[in-house]
Amino acid sequence: SQQGEEDPQALSIQEGENATMNCSYKTSINNLQWYRQNSGRGLVHLILIRSNEREKHSGRLRVTLDTSKKSSSLLITASRAADTASYFCATDGSGNTPLVFGKGTRLSVIA
Amino acid sequence: SAVISQKPSRDICQRGTSLTIQCQVDSQVTMMFWYRQQPGQSLTLIATANQGSEATYESGFVIDKFPISRPNLTFSTLTVSNMSPEDSSIYLCSAGRSDTQYFGPGTRLTVL
Numbered sequence: 001s002q003q004g005e006e007d008p009q010a011l012s013i014q015e016g017e018n019a020t021m022n023c024s025y026k027t028s029i030n031n032l033q034w035y036r037q038n039s040g041r042g043l044v045h046l047i048l049i050r051s052n053e054r055e056k057h058s059g060r061l062r063v064t065l066d067t068s069k070k071s072s073s074l075l076i077t078a079s080r081a082a083d084t085a086s087y088f089c090a091t092d093g094s095g096n097t098p099l100v101f102g103k104g105t106r107l108s109v110i111a
Numbered sequence: 112s113a114v115i116s117q118k119p120s121r122d123i124c125q126r127g128t129s130l131t132i133q134c135q136v137d138s139q140v141t142m143m144f145w146y147r148q149q150p151g152q153s154l155t156l157i158a159t160a161n162q163g164s165e166a167t168y169e170s171g172f173v174i175d176k177f178p179i180s181r182p183n184l185t186f187s188t189l190t191v192s193n194m195s196p197e198d199s200s201i202y203l204c205s206a207g208r209s210d211t212q213y214f215g216p217g218t219r220l221t222v223l
Binding site: 042098 | 142148152201
């Protein structure tokens with residue numbers, strides 16, 4: 001079953017703008033991970049944030065986590081056409097436990 | 112990170128046939144996971160494969176339809192049996208290291 005809901009489901013922006021995607025989940029979590037998927041290919045791991053963390057950065061990516069609201073956001077700054085992809089949040093995966101995925105946001109960055 | 116390969120990358124199959132997908136990890140892992148992604152949808156877990164024991168299947172997935180092998184700590188296969196057009200999906204394997212899961216490139220299956 002789906003754990004989370006991403007919103008928006010689809011987002012179209014101009015190159016250079018920032019893109020913000022949100023993820024809400026239903027149950028308490030240990031960690032939350034964001035993935036990118038280009039054109040139905042494999043998933044690329046972007047960033048992991050643990051339940052005791054509030055914010056993490058990786059290059060142009062910024063992820064926040066609000067456990068009181070059971071939500072997370074992914075911000076991509078200064079977007080590029082190559083950022084066009086689907087972005088998924090997923091909760092509680094590890095070496096020994098499977099991930100539970102949200103529905104994903106389709107991001108289109110127009111050059 | 113972990114490097115995971117899958118093959119085939121894509122296939123077009125006839126109804127009623129079976130396809131076996133292979134997944135190879137570049138290092139030993141305890142658990143491997145198989146997911147299905149139907150067109151335009153998110154990922155759904157099919158089963159968890161633990162080396163040396165039978166796979167654990169999620170609700171809606173059965174061993175007769177999706178038999179899984181896990182012969183060693185770096186390799187697993189998923190077979191999609193007696194295929195129908197509804198099985199057309201991307202099938203992905205994954206493996207974890209610490210708290211992070213990494214994915215193979217996926218197998219795009221089309222059933223005619």
